[in-house]
Amino acid sequence: MKQILSEQNRERIAFVKAFLLKCGIPEMFMCRFVGMYFLITGIVLQIRKKVGISAVNAWKDYVRELPIRNSILWMIFGILVLTIIYAVVPKKFRIVDQIVLLTGTMFFSVSVLWRLENYYLAVGLCGIVIVFVSHMMGKISAEQFDKLPDKASAVIVAVVALAVMGFVGITSVMHHKVFGTSCFDFGIFVQMFYSLRTELNAITTCERDMFLSHFNVHASFIYYLLMPVYALSGNDECSLLVSQAVLAMGGVIPLYLIVKHHDYKGFARVAVCMVYIFYSGLLVPCYYDYHENSFLPTLLMWLLYAIDQKKIILLYVMMVLTCIVKEDAPLYVICIGMYFLFEEQSKKRIHGLIMMIVSGIYFIAVNHWLGEYGDGEMMASSRFGNLTLEEGDSLFSIVGNVLKDPAYFFSMFVKEQTLIFVIQVMMPLLFLPFMTSKLRRFMLIIPFVIMNLVVGYGYGYAASIGYQYIFGPSCLLIYMAVLNASDMEKPKRNSFMTVSACVCIVTAVCLISGRIGYLINYNDRKEYFQNLETCLDTVPEDGRVNANAWFLPHLADRREIYIFDRNDFEINPELAVDGEDNFTDTVIGLKDVQRYDFYVMSRGDENTAIAIPYLEELGFTLYAETENYVIIYVSPEYLAKHQNQ
Numbered sequence: 132m133k134q135i136l137s138e139q140n141r142e143r144i145a146f147v148k149a150f151l152l153k154c155g156i157p158e159m160f161m162c163r164f165v166g167m168y169f170l171i172t173g174i175v176l177q178i179r180k181k182v183g184i185s186a187v188n189a190w191k192d193y194v195r196e197l198p199i200r201n202s203i204l205w206m207i208f209g210i211l212v213l214t215i216i217y218a219v220v221p222k223k224f225r226i227v228d229q230i231v232l233l234t235g236t237m238f239f240s241v242s243v244l245w246r247l248e249n250y251y252l253a254v255g256l257c258g259i260v261i262v263f264v265s266h267m268m269g270k271i272s273a274e275q276f277d278k279l280p281d282k283a284s285a286v287i288v289a290v291v292a293l294a295v296m297g298f299v300g301i302t303s304v305m306h307h308k309v310f311g312t313s314c315f316d317f318g319i320f321v322q323m324f325y326s327l328r329t330e331l332n333a334i335t336t337c338e339r340d341m342f343l344s345h346f347n348v349h350a351s352f353i354y355y356l357l358m359p360v361y362a363l364s365g366n367d368e369c370s371l372l373v374s375q376a377v378l379a380m381g382g383v384i385p386l387y388l389i390v391k392h393h394d395y396k397g398f399a400r401v402a403v404c405m406v407y408i409f410y411s412g413l414l415v416p417c418y419y420d421y422h423e424n425s426f427l428p429t430l431l432m433w434l435l436y437a438i439d440q441k442k443i444i445l446l447y448v449m450m451v452l453t454c455i456v457k458e459d460a461p462l463y464v465i466c467i468g469m470y471f472l473f474e475e476q477s478k479k480r481i482h483g484l485i486m487m488i489v490s491g492i493y494f495i496a497v498n499h500w501l502g503e504y505g506d507g508e509m510m511a512s513s514r515f516g517n518l519t520l521e522e523g524d525s526l527f528s529i530v531g532n533v534l535k536d537p538a539y540f541f542s543m544f545v546k547e548q549t550l551i552f553v554i555q556v557m558m559p560l561l562f563l564p565f566m567t568s569k570l571r572r573f574m575l576i577i578p579f580v581i582m583n584l585v586v587g588y589g590y591g592y593a594a595s596i597g598y599q600y601i602f603g604p605s606c607l608l609i610y611m612a613v614l615n616a617s618d619m620e621k622p623k624r625n626s627f628m629t630v631s632a633c634v635c636i637v638t639a640v641c642l643i644s645g646r647i648g649y650l651i652n653y654n655d656r657k658e659y660f661q662n663l664e665t666c667l668d669t670v671p672e673d674g675r676v677n678a679n680a681w682f683l684p685h686l687a688d689r690r691e692i693y694i695f696d697r698n699d700f701e702i703n704p705e706l707a708v709d710g711e712d713n714f715t716d717t718v719i720g721l722k723d724v725q726r727y728d729f730y731v732m733s734r735g736d737e738n739t740a741i742a743i744p745y746l747e748e749l750g751f752t753l754y755a756e757t758e759n760y761v762i763i764y765v766s767p768e769y770l771a772k773h774q775n776q
Contacts, residue, residue: 155217155228162228162270165263167209170235171202173242180242187247226275232267236260237633244641246648250555253641257558257634264633268626276625279397285387288404292383295408298647299417300376304369305649306418307684308660314683314694316599317420319345321368321687327358328366329690336691337683339506340698347505350458350497351423366688372417375425379413382432382606389432389439389610393617399625403613405632409639412556412605415597418646420684422599426456431463431606438471441479450486454493458501459582461494463603466577473571517543517589543588544580552587555596556608559635561627563612575611579604596642666757670729674769678731679739682761686731695732699723700741721745728769729754732762 155163176186179193186193209231216227240256306312319338323345326334333345333354346352357374364370383404390403407413413428434449436442454461468486475483518529518540533540545553556579557564564576583604587594595601612631616624653660667685670676675691677699686692701720707713718741730746732739739762750767 153218154214155225156214159213159217159225159228159270162232162267163210163213166228166232166235167206167213168235169239170231171205171209173235173239175202176239176242180245186243187249187252223275226271229267229270232263233633236263237636240637241640244637244644246645248641248645250551250638250641253638254554254558257637260633260637261561261630264630265626268622268629273621273625276399277397279401281391284397284401287401288383288387288408291405292380292408295414296376296380299379299414299643300373302643302646302649303372303376303417303420305653306646307369307372307420308664309649309652309656310660310663310681310685311649312420312681312684314680314687316422317368317371318680318683318687318692320371320421321684322689322692323354324358324361324368324371325366325688326690327354328362334690337687337693340693343506347501349423350455350501352455353423353426353452356452368684368688371421375417375421378425378429379417379602380408381429382413383407385432385436386609386613389436390613392439393613395613395617395624395628399628402625402628402632406560406612406628406635407609409632409635410559410605410609411596411635411638411642412601412608414639415642416599416602418643419597419599422602423457424599424602427453427460427463427603428606430456431467431603432610434464434467435606435610438467441475441477443479443482446482446486450490454490458494458497460603461490461497462581463578463607464490465494466574466607470571470574473574515586515589518585540585543585545584546588548591549584549587549594552583552594552596555638556583556601556605559631559638560608560612561631561634563615563627563631564608567611567615567618572611572614575607576604578607662757663761666755666761666763667731669755670731670763674728674765675726676729676731677727678729679733679736681733682731691726693727695730695738695742697738700738715741721749724749724766725768728766730764732764734760734762 152158175197179186179196184193184196213228213231217225220227236259240260243256244253307317312318314337319335322335322337323333326332334342335345336342338345338348345354357371360374361367361370386407387400387404390400395403416422417425430449430453434446434453437446437449450464453464465487468483468490470483471486472480472483474480515529518532520528520532567573582600583593586600592598593600612628616627619627664685667682670686672689674689676686676689677693677695678686680694680696683692683694697714699722700718701722702714702717703719704717706717708716715737721742724746730742730751732742743762743764746764751764752767752770754763754765756762
């Protein structure tokens with residue numbers, strides 16, 4: 132009897148085990164439970180946000196009003212549904228649990244970070260993403276991951292790239308329309324493109340407070356290629372911001388071709404492209420405000436594609452275009468040429484040497500020219516001041532100092548202030564650029580070390596994710612990540628790139644989702660901002676303008692425009708008090724008033740209140756104004772001249 136009962140018990144246990152296995156328990160229970168938990172929590176979080184309750188900043192109110200019973204019931208229901216689906220679908224289609232885990236984890240992370248801009252929280256959430264997305268990848272076979280057709284992967288990449296490009300383009304334009312852009316660094320480029328269109332030169336007056344070609348400051352001859360776009364837009368400065376978003380995203384096309392060549396298939400190919408599309412080093416700099424460096428993502432990725440595919444004609448075309456982006460851009464070509472020289476085993480490696488020599492000669496020549504006839508010495512001192520012995524030392528002196536004392540040079544790589552920057556740059560790539568024993572690949576990391584870490588040691592902007600100096604190095608780091616992952620076994624490679632894509636999305640949401648506030652602000656106060664533009668548009672194009680820095684980009688399509696700031700006042704230094712900012716008490720008048728026809732000022736600016744009595748004393752009269760913001764004064768000479776006409 133006992134033997135019969137024991138046999139029946141074993142049969143029952145075997146039946147239960149078989150039933151549980153058929154339902155994916157315990158194999159898929161973690162995916163199912165965690166995925167549903169994060170999915171339901173993310174949905175509740177979104178509902179709470181709509182009524183103004185933040186899960187982070189008002190957590191006590193959030194917890195008090197949370198209907199926990201409903202959440203638990205929805206979780207149980209969701210888990211049951213997933214269990215039924217797993218039990219009834221064929222084995223080869225059993226990926227719903229993995230999709231729910233991925234979707235839930237990402238939806239929760241994005242929901243928490245949307246418009247929050249808390250990077251430390253983002254790092255913590257990235258840790259959660261890394262753990263659970265890695266777990267998910269362990270539950271998917273390489274065959275399942277490769278099943279996505281090529282056309283479908285191309286469509287997904289194109290749609291997402293266009294969506295991100297549209298978001299960046301629209302929000303950066305709105306940033307300008309709500310008067311968030313300044314002379315540095317947007318107004319100078321608006322005036323430069325006005326000069327390119329009208330006179331085919333790059334003369335500006337607001338960049339150095341005098342007539343000076345921008346090419347005497349930076350050798351950015353690439354701008355001539357964009358000048359027709361500016362002209363076709365009707366000289367709309369917003370076209371520059373849109374073009375920047377296009378150029379930043381444009382590199383995804385050659386990257387797609389690169390990963391296709393390296394046998395990334397299906398979702399793995401999509402994941403690599405998502406890394407590029409959502410990489411913070413390519414998105415965040417688009418918001419400050421406009422720079423020639425935005426050409427680098429597209430040009431460098433095509434150059435890397437030419438290297439990767441050994442397309443020699445394309446290689447030289449991209450080499451030339453990259454070199455004329457800026458005076459320091461040849462450094463990218465030199466490093467890529469060194470990599471090609473040592474990586475390539477055929478006779479084509481000679482082209483790497485040619486790249487190094489040609490770009491090196493151009494690098495030396497253009498920097499010498501800027502030092503002799505342009506603003507090169509000032510730029511070198513501001514960027515490499517920590518490597519110079521005397522003010523005005525040349526590039527050769529800097530190289531000599533590095534060779535003499537490499538210990539000091541190495542000490543500049545990372546300091547406390549740059550550690551966050553290094554994490555922001557490397558964490559989305561899961562530090563993949565370092566995961567190789569092939570030393571030749573580290574030649575591609577040299578621009579990041581020099582242009583960001585070394586320069587950033589004394590020039591903090593270079594070691595910040597929000598400025599243009601990271602555009603170029605980002606492309607080389609992404610390419611290194613692709614190469615190093617390619618050396619791994621397929622499951623490990625797929626896992627690394629998928630997790631990296633997810634981390635890139637999370638960090639991008641943290642750093643740029645708040646920019647949608649520009650669009651909301653503009654739509655909420657559209658009439659106000661349009662009135663400001665209308666007021667500024669009343670200033671004639673032939674007028675010589677001295678403008679507030681924040682108004683200047685909206686007025687810069689003219690031959691002469693200058694920044695109105697403290698440098699426009701005459702100061703009596705004897706009235707200054709040590710240790711106190713008593714600027715108002717030291718002002719005794721205005722300088723160079725005769726060279727301006729219009730003063731365009733802000734009512735909220737202290738300088739405006741100081742300047743108006745002096746302007747009125749000199750015969751300037753009120754020309755136009757808006758309530759509480761813009762106030763414009765015109766000179767008596769300009770009025771008399773145009774009244775006679």
